[in-house]
Amino acid sequence: MNDIRKAFFADLAASVDPVTFARSLGIDPDSWQRDLLLSADPRIILNCARQSGKSTITAVLALHHALNNFASLVLILSPSQRQSSELFKKVMGFYVDLGRPIVSETETALTLQLTNKSRIVSLPGKEKTVRGYSGVSLLIIDEAAQVDDDLYYSVRPMLAVSQGRLILLSTPFGRRGFFFKEWSESKAWKKIKITAWECPRIAPEFLEEERLAFGEWWFRQEFECEFSENLNSVFTYDEIMGAFDDDVKPLFDKNGGLNL
Ligand SMILES: Nc1ncnc2c1ncn2[C@@H]1O[C@H](COP(=O)(O)OP(=O)(O)OP(=O)(O)O)[C@@H](O)[C@H]1O
Ligand SMILES: [Mg+2]
Known part of the structure; x- marks a missing residue:
């Protein structure tokens, strides 16, 4: 095969297969990252340790999606504009590394608009700014455990008509909020959990050092993806849930009379 044909088939393979696409960007995906790239699930939660590679692989997915789906809208949300911009910068970096395979119409610090x-x-975690968008085909919420519930419930309808996909990625942040609720209670999601011990780029010696330096509670949350109780909580989540017992009659009946 001559070089032009080789290049043509390499481009074609990368546009069809997101794993080949990731490799063309110098990222050899870990097995869970491959799983994510190849998944067609409409709702995905990544509960992954710090530095495990969740933002990077989602940036790959976002760019692959925009390049290969005509007139698609990808929104990147996180608790702050700074954090959304971090993921967006990864997308832009990959786009530039690829040599801008589809020409852009607009490139700003917050938006990439392509000629397809x-x-x-990339948006800050503010309801007002986000509400104007509709027809979203891929909604990505980075550091989702720290995004307000109000914002989450106000952005979900954006996916209704477009039947868009939703990806939540985060390290846990206490046993509260929609990220914890969806992870622990909902069956509607594909769920991927990756602890730091499973990440080939994080040395076990480093992890032991972190455990010693910051303590067990923090370590379990940041590196072992555990939804740990806030240290200041008066009651634990399990204690509160345990208090809802179907066998216990309410004190008052629906007419306000005592339930004896
Ligand atoms: N498959 C991979 N191969 C090589 N390097 C990778 C791979 N995945 C991620 N990385 C690198 O690992 C580092 C951490 O990645 P990334 O920022 O995506 O992690 P994260 O889980 O989002 O971390 P944080 O919780 O701190 O936001 C980056 O330097 C990134 O380039
Ligand atoms: Mg990240």
Whole structure:
């Protein structure tokens, strides 16, 4: 095969297969990252340790999506504009590394608009700014455990008509909020959990050092993906849930009379 044909088939393979696409960006995906890239699930939660590679692989997915789906809208949300911009910068870096395979119409610090009419937009975690968007085909919420519930419930309808996909990625942050609730209670999601011990780029010696330096509670949350109780909580989540017992009659009946 001559070089032009080789290059053509390499481009074709990368546009069809997101794993080949990731490799063309110098990222050899870990097995869970491959699983994510190849998944067609509409709802995915990544409960992954710090530095395990969740933002990087989601950035790959976002760019692959925008390049290969005409007129698609990808939104990147996180608790702050700074954090959304971090993921967006990874997307832009990959786009530039690839030599801008589809020419852009607009490139700003917050938006990449391509000539195939696709857009990738990075937004702060503010309800007002986010509400204006509709027809979202991929919604990514980075550091989701720290995003307000109000914002989450206000952005979900954006996916209704477009039947868009939703990916939540985070390290746990206490036993509260939608990230914890969806992870622990909902069956509607594909769930991927990766502890730091499972990440080939994080040395076990480093982890032992972190455990000693910061303590067990913090270590379990940051590196072992455990939803740990806030240290200041008066009651634990399990104690509160345990208090809801179906066998116990309510004190008052629905007419306000004592339930004896
Ligand atoms: N499959 C991979 N191969 C090589 N390097 C990788 C791979 N996945 C991620 N990385 C690198 O690992 C580092 C951490 O990745 P990333 O920032 O995506 O992690 P994260 O889980 O989002 O971390 P944080 O919780 O701190 O936000 C980066 O330097 C990234 O380039
Ligand atoms: Mg990250």
